[in-house]
Amino acid sequence: MTVTADDYSLLTDLYQLTMAACYTGEGIEQKRASFELFARRLPEGFGYLIAMGLTQALEYLEKFRFSTAQIAALQATGIFANVSDRFWSLLAQGGFTGDVWAVPEGTAVFANQPLLRIEAPLWQAQLVETYLLNTLNYQTLIAxxxxxxxxxxxxxxxxxxxxxxxxxxxxxxxxxxxxxxxxxxxxxxxxxxxxxxxxxxxxxxxxxxxxxxxxxxxxxxxxxxxxxxxxxxxxxxxxxxxxxxxxxxxxxxxxxxxxxxxxxxxxxxxxxxxxxxxxxxxxxxxxxxxxxxxxxxxxxxxxxxxxxxxxxxxxxxxTGAPVNGVYKLVEIDGIPVMKQSSGKATYPGRKQIFRSFVGGKVKADRLGLVTENPLDEKPLLQLVVKEGERMQPPDTLDTIRQRTAAAVASLPAETRRLDHPVSVQVDISTCLQQLVDDTIRQGAGGRGAGKQGSRGAGGE
Missing domain, CATH: 3.20.20.70 (Aldolase class I)
Structure with a gap:
């Protein structure tokens, strides 16, 4: 039971493949989708997280493809007997063609802040969930x-x-x-x-x-x-x-x-x-x-x-208490979406983290929409992959180590302490809050209503 780079595409949960097959049957597999990876809450006793694992996540996306043998193995299970032949053609095409936005490795982040966002055809964005969570959750905990x-x-x-x-x-x-x-x-x-x-x-x-x-x-x-x-x-x-x-x-x-x-x-x-x-x-x-x-x-x-x-x-x-990161759909075909389950609600729309500093120390963070402009703040999410191609080479280990040290040094003392740490305040922007209200009011049903909500929040 070993895994190589050639196996990466199959290192996923079954429901990723069954959902992708369903999307294909419904004719929406190529719709542009945005998923964000974040932790709803920090592990107990933690005041912050250090984002880590992006390098391995991008290596995975570069190698993402299905071989003829892998497709044959999936077909032999009998699970996919009723799916459209177009699903197999889709897998055979292979390759990740989307965009990736992420905070640099070694960045301090807090609850509900995206470490990474995938913007890609729906079938691609769905299939990569399991590996991305495995990689970023574990390395973020250790870092x-x-x-x-x-x-x-x-x-x-x-x-x-x-x-x-x-x-x-x-x-x-x-x-x-x-x-x-x-x-x-x-x-x-x-x-x-x-x-x-x-x-x-x-x-x-x-x-x-x-x-x-x-x-x-x-x-x-x-x-x-x-x-x-x-x-x-x-x-x-x-x-x-x-x-x-x-x-x-x-x-x-x-x-x-x-x-x-x-x-x-x-x-x-x-x-x-x-x-x-x-x-x-x-x-x-x-x-x-x-x-x-x-x-x-x-x-x-x-x-x-x-x-x-x-x-x-x-x-x-x-080992120890895990970083319970999740990967949630936030937009599909320009329509902002949100999960409204009790205790597990998410924020709709593609987001940016805006960080403000005073005297070299983090003052506060603002979680807003990508269409908003910084207000004397530093946007943290950066475009690292465009249409499947990396925008820059991976950072060296020394660079990430130095960034980590600087990130921790910039945090307030109450955030760094071991006993009863207090995370940095994260404000929700006015535009994001308006989008939340609009999405809840309009419900998950109408495509037109969703797009009106997006325009009302300053989206595309």
Whole structure:
């Protein structure tokens, strides 16, 4: 069960294909449709999100097509026995020909703000939903957690991503590594991810090596010596048996000049007390900590006076409360549409995020229609794909990392805090509110009524 770029078009939910087949049968598959991807609410305890995953989303759209074998496999299921032959011709044509508007990766966003908008023929815009949500939801979660971690520890503390063994899949592990680095972490232990990203992988050692070599060589000290023979100066994991005893023996070797030691890692126990004692024994050696850590636990360790220079982040970084992003139709054939379900209502029409700043800090955001002009504000959504063609090359990882850092630094303190954060105020523009009112009043029924609502709101 592996996936390659050739499989991307089939990596979708069945109902995307059945809806596209229905659109084709009804003769509306080529109508221009606009879908927006956004989170209705932020994960609990989050004051913002860091948008991430656009690079992989655009790579997917570039490769979007159905092969003859894939079409035959769909036909063999029997599910599509009653659909029009035009549906199969449509899939055989392949290719994404629409436009994509998106906020740059590393941008801070809030609830109900589009990270991305697809404007394309209805069948195309519908079929790409599943992959886009999978990509942007997961990477946005990891990048946001990474940005929060960096914000807690400051610029000088080392943060490493150790999550490959806990990520939900091998593909997820690669995306988690990328998003973590883009969100502000220094390095990853995932060798494939690091090499694909042009980065240098980083890591220490595991308890297995200490136990194996100790059993064969006779002592933990000899295990450390053996490892340093091949990796001089490498950080050593010192809590396999007795952390303080190990630190005392290493201190003697360092002080006598027998060993050059750059760092030690603690993976269990009372990290506050242990780090303080190890610091007194090894004052010139960096202390690294790991073991189910997250931003809240690291903040607690810092407040308690832990002497820790770097952290390894795994399980709680690459798993946890999801970013529950959704992908909703906002306009079809020039007609603004909205979902009115209780608790799940959406805003109609194609939208833009207008952000205002005071003294370099985000003051407020205004969610408006694309036809509105900025009022001493910065529009965040940018045209990144036009008629299926990219408008510019993808940003480098360093560029995204710098953008993330700048975005977090621009947020108010109450938005960045871990306890009871308050998101930046997001106002709904007068034009958008008028369009909402018109759409509700006119209902989802008449095409003509919908177009009148669009004109009334300043739309096309």
């Amino acid at each position: 946001t957690k990474a940005a929060r971690l960096r914000d807690v520890v400051g610029e000088q503390t080392t943060l490493l991503e150790f999550g490959a063994r806990r990520a939900f899949s091998p593909q997820g592990a690669l995306w988690a590594s990328r998003a973590a680095l883009a969100g502000g972490l220094d390095a990853t232990s995932n060798v494939l991810a690091a090499l694909q990203l042009g980065e240098k992988p980083s890591g220490t050692m595991a308890h297995a090596l200490v136990m194996a070599l100790s059993a064969m060589a006779g002592s933990e000290e000899q295990a450390f010596t053996a490892f340093h023979e091949y990796f001089p100066g490498a950080s050593l994991l010192i809590d396999t048996y007795d952390t303080i005893a190990a630190a005392q023996r290493l201190s003697q070797k360092v002080n006598s000049g027998e060993m050059k030691l750059t760092g030690v890692r603690l993976d269990s126990g009372d990290l506050v007390t242990l780090s303080q004692e190890v610091r007194s024994l090894l004052p010139g050696v960096s202390i690294f900590a790991s073991g189910d850590l997250d931003e809240w636990e690291i903040a607690r360790l810092k407040a308690a006076g832990a002497q820790i220079d770097g952290y390894g982040l795994g399980t709680r970084l690459v």
